[in-house]
Amino acid sequence: MSAAAVLGWLVLAALAPGAAHLRAGWRKTGLILLGCYAAGLLALLAVRLSTDNLLGDLTQDSWLTGITAGAVVLGVAWFALIVHSFIVLRPGSLPQAGQVLVGTFAGLLAVVVVLPFGMVTSYVWTSRETLNNIFVNEGTPDPDPQAEQTTARPEDPWAGRTRVNILLIGGDADDNRIGVRTDSMNVATVDVKTGNTVLVSLPRNLENVRFRPGTPMAQHFPNGFRLPPDPGGGRSDLLNSVWEYADAHPEIFGGKQHQGPKVLMDTIGYTLGLKVDWYALVNMWGFARLIDAIGGVTLTVEQDVVFGRYNEGLVKAGTRKLKGADAMWYARSRTYSDDFTRMRRQRCVIGALLDQADPATVLTRFNRIAGATKELIRTDIPRPMLKHLVPLALQVKNAKVTSIQFVPPLISTVSPDWAKIRAITDKAIRDSAGGRPTAATASPESTPKSTKSPSAKKKESDPTKTLTEGCGSL
CATH class of the missing domain: 3.40.630.190 (LCP protein)
Incomplete structure (x- = not known):
């Protein structure tokens, strides 16, 4: 496999987890990774379709905590995915110059794929701190005595x-x-x-x-x-x-x-x-x-x-x-x-x-x-x-x-x-x-x-x- 091919499969693996493993002959692992990825996308779609008030829900502590935890886990998982995809593609068979090129690119790609999850974590943490500083954390609205209670x-x-x-x-x-x-x-x-x-x-x-x-x-x-x-x-x-x-x-x-x-x-x-x-x-x-x-x-x-x-x-x-x-x-x-x-x-x-x-x-x-x-x-x-x-x-x-x-x-x-x-x-x-x-x-x-x-x-x-x-x- 050429250096260009390895680079291409690494990029594809970042977008479709498991692709590089399938190319390298790790069929079972590749299918599991692709299946988990597809299941995750379907789960996000289901949450979006079943939630009438997504932006409102995103102000709640439980949602913010869940998103923070999920972003951290996914960031670590994607980093590990790029590293393991690089390993299974066997870059050691490439000439020395190709190994240096592919290794450098794989390292940069592993960092790049983590950045979106880091940004999400930062945004959510900032949102939570801001909301907690501004708004009263307890209390519910009082009914308007002049409203039509019927x-x-x-x-x-x-x-x-x-x-x-x-x-x-x-x-x-x-x-x-x-x-x-x-x-x-x-x-x-x-x-x-x-x-x-x-x-x-x-x-x-x-x-x-x-x-x-x-x-x-x-x-x-x-x-x-x-x-x-x-x-x-x-x-x-x-x-x-x-x-x-x-x-x-x-x-x-x-x-x-x-x-x-x-x-x-x-x-x-x-x-x-x-x-x-x-x-x-x-x-x-x-x-x-x-x-x-x-x-x-x-x-x-x-x-x-x-x-x-x-x-x-x-x-x-x-x-x-x-x-x-x-x-x-x-x-x-x-x-x-x-x-x-x-x-x-x-x-x-x-x-x-x-x-x-x-x-x-x-x-x-x-x-x-x-x-x-x-x-x-x-x-x-x-x-x-x-x-x-x-x-x-x-x-x-x-x-x-x-x-x-x-x-x-x-x-x-x-x-x-x-x-x-x-x-x-x-x-x-x-x-x-x-x-x-x-x-x-x-x-x-x-x-x-x-x-x-x-x-x-x-x-x-x-x-x-x-x-x-x-x-x-x-």
């Missing part, structure tokens, strides 16, 4: 919910600060069947916030969240201070510590007329590291955005790929701007990430993304719920995503119309669930007559937008 089935993972409501918070937690200042607050309300989503944004400077009747905060602030002005004239009783205030005053809750997340979830849910199921707090500068991990995000900056204590920073206007820091300053800066413009820019960044974080990018940059994510997210979502939330998140990516921003002139942040906020939220959700174009009237109050067409009036009175509406135009 439709709930014992196997229903949503416990009768028709929608899942998750509070997405952009915060700037600091080691030197008690509590968290929540500068960006959005509720993603997701239809569990279709994935259609409404992203509801509340401004950080919402005043006179009301708390759900009967709660400790409502008893402490019966007329709304109101504190004396700060010495500098600022206010510490806006919506973005609720978490921080609750954490700093455990006496309100009978001495219970760390009530900030629960209080903010309940407060925002009461404001919108929803039951917020879970929250996810995103550290804003951790978010910048995530953007860097995926290689940046392409955005259209409509006009120059100035930032920095001395206005020394600048994100120039134009369409280009921004690094994490620039993307965050684009989303966060209020210099020569206001909170409401900033809320729109934050929505644009979220929309761009949803569009651009494709599976190929996530796979090729997996370890960097996982590392950034560990520093990025704090949440109370139970680990077992990931099995169901992962496929739902994939549905959202391809479903209809609309947004509402409760900013002036739609509402007054100083004296909000709470009934109007709930009515608009309810209508947007109902329209999203029905698959119809969303349209929510801003107010029943009379308005001056206009010569504009009815369609133009409807557009002006409609606060519901697609996620990227208003983004990307210079």
